[in-house]
Amino acid sequence: VTRPFSVGDFIESSSVSGTVLSIQILYTALNTADNKRVMVPNNHLATSHIINYSIEPYRRVDKIYSVAYGTDVQKVKEILMNIVVSNEKILEDRGVMLGVSKHNESSVDFDLKVWVKREDYFEVSYGLNEAVIEVFEEKGIEIPYPHREIRIRSEEKMQ
Template sequence: SFVAVIGAAGLAVGLALQGSLANFAAGVLILIFKPYRVGDFVEVAGVSGTVTSVLVFTTELNTGDNKRVIIPNGQTMGGTITNYSTNDTRRVDLVMGIGYGDDIDKAKKVLEEVVAADERVLQDPAPTIAVVELAESSVNFVVRPWVSKADYWGVYFGLTEAVKKRFDEEGISIPFPQSDVHMHQIANHD
């Protein structure tokens, strides 16, 4: 009958618009609550990048390798949003491993000197440098200096390189993952 056809068509249109309506509603919420703005560096829907536009149905990001990613706003508001641009400072988290035969106190002193030598590192809050793990192949230090958000990547890469160079100069090893293999000889009983 005609009523059944109209009902089926209405259902089909409703199902087809379901995603669009969810994206529209999420877009309105983004525009009202502003969890991020154009220019912010964010992680949404599993993608990290700089927000280039916030539209009613979609959010556009530019990734670090210069890809443009268009994310439906329903996915954006349906998950976790991490906004790295909201606060003025960020903590750099590095893990540096040394060999079990190396001097822990010497390595910690070198790490403190390398961090202190970088003028971009903030003194308040003070950097944290501590042994964090006795791993399978290394004794791991956590190095956590605070920096202005604009200096984050420069400090991250700069400290990694500076620590490697100083460890080389000081004879402190950075071990590769390794395993001990024990071979047992089985007696031959003839």
């Protein structure tokens, strides 16, 4: 009743994350994502924040996509929604959030939030990134990078 996780759950504490293999009297055994065995003292887990990624059946994928200033906002929103609709693993009935979230120095950021089944999280997350790159290139949408303009004045002109 008082345990925030069970064997088989994927958890994250302040210093480590992994799948719980066993919960013993003094230690909890975790397997990390890169297959390392970590023994975490239970007193550490008892006093740390713990994120349990396995307890809920759904997760939200949060993405930010940047475009160059001057890009048609409605066109970008339409492209992103078409990508969402074409991905059958995105649970549209749980809601989709999409909008301009920030004006940066070199870009306008679009915030996209979609819901997926827990087991589809990484596939959808990576798939969205790949699809956005492909469609943005196809539609001529520029993904900007920071620009710096440097002007050098010679001493002769300054005198």
